[in-house]
Amino acid sequence: MSNGILVICEHDGGSLKKTAFELVGKAKALAAGPVTALVLGANAGAELGGYGADKVVVIDGDFGTHLTGRYVAAVQAAIAAVSPAVVLAAASAEAKDALPRLAARMGLGLGTEVTELRNEGGSVVGRRPVYAGKAFVDVTISSSPALFTVRPNSFGIGESNDSVAPVETVAADLGGSLTSVVATEAPTSTVADLSEADRIVSGGRSVKTKDGYDSLIRPLAAAIGATPGASRACVDAGYAPHSHQVGQTGKTVNPSLYIAMGISGAIQHLAGMRTSKIIVAVNTDGDAPIFQHATYGLVADMFEVGPLLKSELEAALS
Amino acid sequence: MKIGVCLKQVPASDSRIKIAGPDAGVDTADLKMEINPYDEFALEEALKLKDAKVAKKVVVFSVGGKDAEQRMRDALARGADIAVRLDDAAFAGSDSLGIARILAAAAKAEGVGMLLAGKQAIDDDNSQVPAMVAEILGWPQVTVVDKLEVSGDSFKAWRQSGGGARDVVAGSLPAVFSADKGMNTPRYAKLRGIMMAKRKKIAVKGASDLGLDAGSVGSAGAAVTLSNWGAPKPRPAGRKLEGDVPSMVKELVTLLRDEAKVL
Numbered sequence: 001m002s003n004g005i006l007v008i009c010e011h012d013g014g015s016l017k018k019t020a021f022e023l024v025g026k027a028k029a030l031a032a033g034p035v036t037a038l039v040l041g042a043n044a045g046a047e048l049g050g051y052g053a054d055k056v057v058v059i060d061g062d063f064g065t066h067l068t069g070r071y072v073a074a075v076q077a078a079i080a081a082v083s084p085a086v087v088l089a090a091a092s093a094e095a096k097d098a099l100p101r102l103a104a105r106m107g108l109g110l111g112t113e114v115t116e117l118r119n120e121g122g123s124v125v126g127r128r129p130v131y132a133g134k135a136f137v138d139v140t141i142s143s144s145p146a147l148f149t150v151r152p153n154s155f156g157i158g159e160s161n162d163s164v165a166p167v168e169t170v171a172a173d174l175g176g177s178l179t180s181v182v183a184t185e186a187p188t189s190t191v192a193d194l195s196e197a198d199r200i201v202s203g204g205r206s207v208k209t210k211d212g213y214d215s216l217i218r219p220l221a222a223a224i225g226a227t228p229g230a231s232r233a234c235v236d237a238g239y240a241p242h243s244h245q246v247g248q249t250g251k252t253v254n255p256s257l258y259i260a261m262g263i264s265g266a267i268q269h270l271a272g273m274r275t276s277k278i279i280v281a282v283n284t285d286g287d288a289p290i291f292q293h294a295t296y297g298l299v300a301d302m303f304e305v306g307p308l309l310k311s312e313l314e315a316a317l318s
Numbered sequence: 319m320k321i322g323v324c325l326k327q328v329p330a331s332d333s334r335i336k337i338a339g340p341d342a343g344v345d346t347a348d349l350k351m352e353i354n355p356y357d358e359f360a361l362e363e364a365l366k367l368k369d370a371k372v373a374k375k376v377v378v379f380s381v382g383g384k385d386a387e388q389r390m391r392d393a394l395a396r397g398a399d400i401a402v403r404l405d406d407a408a409f410a411g412s413d414s415l416g417i418a419r420i421l422a423a424a425a426k427a428e429g430v431g432m433l434l435a436g437k438q439a440i441d442d443d444n445s446q447v448p449a450m451v452a453e454i455l456g457w458p459q460v461t462v463v464d465k466l467e468v469s470g471d472s473f474k475a476w477r478q479s480g481g482g483a484r485d486v487v488a489g490s491l492p493a494v495f496s497a498d499k500g501m502n503t504p505r506y507a508k509l510r511g512i513m514m515a516k517r518k519k520i521a522v523k524g525a526s527d528l529g530l531d532a533g534s535v536g537s538a539g540a541a542v543t544l545s546n547w548g549a550p551k552p553r554p555a556g557r558k559l560e561g562d563v564p565s566m567v568k569e570l571v572t573l574l575r576d577e578a579k580v581l
Contacts, residue, residue, distance in 0.1 A: 012481070066479055068449070068459060093480050097461045100449035104415055109541030112444045129550070130442050134335040135344060136548050143541040178458035179489040182474065187482030199580075224581070242500040243478070248331045248440055249355050249499060257580040268331045274550060278578045280570065286558070296573055297558040298566050305563060312571040316581055 002144045004033030005124070006084035007053070008075065010092060013064075014042040018157060019090035019196075021051050023150060025158040027088055028052025030119045037165065038078045040071070049165030051158060056167040057082060061174050065181040070174045071098040072105065077172030079106070084145045086124045088117075091149035091195070099147055109141035113252075115154045115275065124148075132248040132271035152196045153254045191227045194244070194251040199258075200276070202229035202246055204283075205237050206262035206302070213239040216306045217261060223310045224317065229253065229273075231263050247272035261302040265290030282309075319491075321364040321373045322430035323398065324421055324448070325380045326354045327389040328441040337547045344441075344547070353389045356436025358504040359497035363466060364434050365397045366502060372468050373432070375399040379424050381409060381417055387520050394515035395507035402428060406524035411537030418450030419535055423528035425455065430492070437462045437496040445496075452494035460487045464500040 005027040009020035020037070027035040028051065037053040039045040041063030045056035059074045071094060079087065089095035091113040103110040114126035115136075126139040126148050141147070194200065201224070203217035213234065221228040230240035232247050246253055248268040258276035263269060265281070265288055273279070274293060281294035282302045291297045298305060329335070329349040338345035353361070367373045377400040378393045380386045390401040404420050412420065425433050433455075438445040445461075452459035460475035464484075467474045471491050478498070479485045507515070525532050533539055559566040575581040 010480075065485060093462065093478060096445050097449060097459075100414070100446035101453040101459065103446070104418060104450035104453035107415070107541070109413060109415070110446055111542065112446060127546075128443075131329070131333075131335045131344065132331075132440060132443060133550055134333075135337060136550060137343075137544045138546040140543045140545065141541055142543070146541075179460065179487050181485045182488045183486040184479070185476075185484040185486070189482055191482075193478075193480070193482050243482075245499070252443075257574065257578075266332070267334065274553070278574070278580050279553075279556070280574070291556070291558065293553055293556070295554075295556040295578065296570055297556060298563075298570065299558060300563050300566060305567060308564060308567045309570070312567050313574075313581070316571050316575050 002083040002085045005086045008089035021157045024051045026155045049163040050160030053165040066094045067177045069177040072102045081170045108143040110147040111139035113151045197227035199226035201259045204231045204263035205233035264288040319431040320375045322433040324435035326439045327351045328354045354439045359501045360434035362502045362504040395511040401520040408525045408532040413540040413542035414446035416535040422451045422454035433494045448496035458489040458493045461496040464498045
């Protein structure tokens with residue numbers, strides 16, 4: 001009989017990511033049976049007890065670089081050991097790569113990047129954006145377990161009650177891998193990836209040049225530890241790399257603070273960032289659609305606002 | 319080698335989305351349809367491999383009704399050689415795994431040695447099908463690839479891993495790759511290609527042609543049900559700040575700190 005929720009908790013070299021606390025807290029709040037935290041490749045996670053984990057299951061092995069086959073085998077072993085009714089994971093690059101493969105192997109249903117979860121008469125139902133957030137739909141999964149990936153920052157992190165969860169190691173045959181990682185190119189920046197970022201400063205095409213982007217958007221972002229983003233027009237014009245693009249054919253983001261500099265708010269862009277908690281828009285055109293979505297709007301020249309805002313923010317944060 | 323490319327037709331990214339009803343999904347009747355943008359990168363990569371003589375033929379697969387043929391003709395016009403449309407009453411209501419079963423069976427029947435698809439379709443945003451197809455075929459997968467090198471039977475694929483790093487993933491063909499933006503710049507069809515594409519036949523295959531058990535696809539085989547379609551929650555009304563730039567900036571920072579509490 002399957003029961004409870006298994007939460008895949010990601011970590012960086014043994015230090016748990018924010019999403020681990022967020023998902024364990026949410027799993028507890030769903031009150032759908034015991035909550036088991038799964039940690040791959042690190043003897044960590046006891047503090048998740050304070051957020052609602054009844055138990056931590058650790059699978060030993062080298063998970064330092066992501067290999068699809070190894071991840072799938074590990075989660076499969078954890079499912080066999082725990083028999084959960086639901087498996088939750090953050091919608092990370094790793095989970096989005098491996099969980100569909102696991103779903104196909106075990107014949108399971110998977111809901112991608114849900115932003116809401118609720119307990120409906122004992123079964124967990126997800127709600128997720130489709131069409132990059134232009135519409136939402138409920139996802140009901142009949143398989144057991146039901147798999148869900150969750151968009152980071154959807155629920156926030158609660159307070160710990162300082163409980164400690166027992167940690168137990170589960171053996172898993174991680175098997176051979178069909179692929180190998182032969183090199184890893186270092187990140188070009190030290191800030192969080194857009195899809196996980198808590199603060200984002202984005203620039204539109206009106207930065208006018210790559211220089212404009214580099215001298216206006218990047219320093220402002222750096223001042224508040226934000227990840228720089230860009231509109232599609234800005235990327236297509238070559239002012240920012242495609243990895244910076246926010247919107248329907250770029251990243252979908254969910255930060256606490258999104259500052260849109262010189263972005264008019266095309267529907268594709270709005271689709272990718274409209275769930276941001278606070279949106280600040282700076283644009284010379286007071287009729288730009290972005291202002292209909294902005295929490296705070298400044299009808300002004302971003303080249304004038306940028307440096308002032310940077311120093312005011314630095315002062316406020318110091 | 320034949321390379322397979324999975325194509326899905328989706329509403330153009332600048333479409334305004336209208337919900338037909340809570341359980342009827344999105345009303346696509348009046349929307350301009352196009353090839354899913356990420357599938358275009360997959361198609362372009364396959365065509366480049368054909369140009370480089372790594373592949374002899376490019377086969378495009380699409381699960382869909384007759385109206386998908388326009389998008390398939392577009393792919394043929396750009397240089398694809400064969401188009402197979404996968405259509406059967408039994409396919410209706412498929413979830414991602416059902417679609418993956420159909421595509422895997424079609425790829426096998428066509429004897430492709432590599433399969434490319436977009437990293438996600440911009441309508442349902444599921445990002446599931448490519449990895450599922452790979453599992454069903456027992457092939458390696460590399461998802462969200464922005465650079466691919468193929469030499470003989472081996473490949474190297476670059477993908478973003480967590481934290482902004484890029485992994486270089488190696489393995490052997492046959493394999494499945496899902497394409498990210500940045501992989502290439504899709505070509506336009508040339509007039510000659512468009513004329514030639516008009517004369518090409520688009521094959522149509524159903525469950526029995528592919529040896530698929532009808533119970534494993536469509537709503538009969540689906541573990542995922544979608545319901546309660548709706549518009550996004552409206553955002554609370556915001557406000558425009560007043561005054562000269564320095565005072566607006568000062569007020570903004572105060573609001574971010576004291577009212578929004580995001581600093």
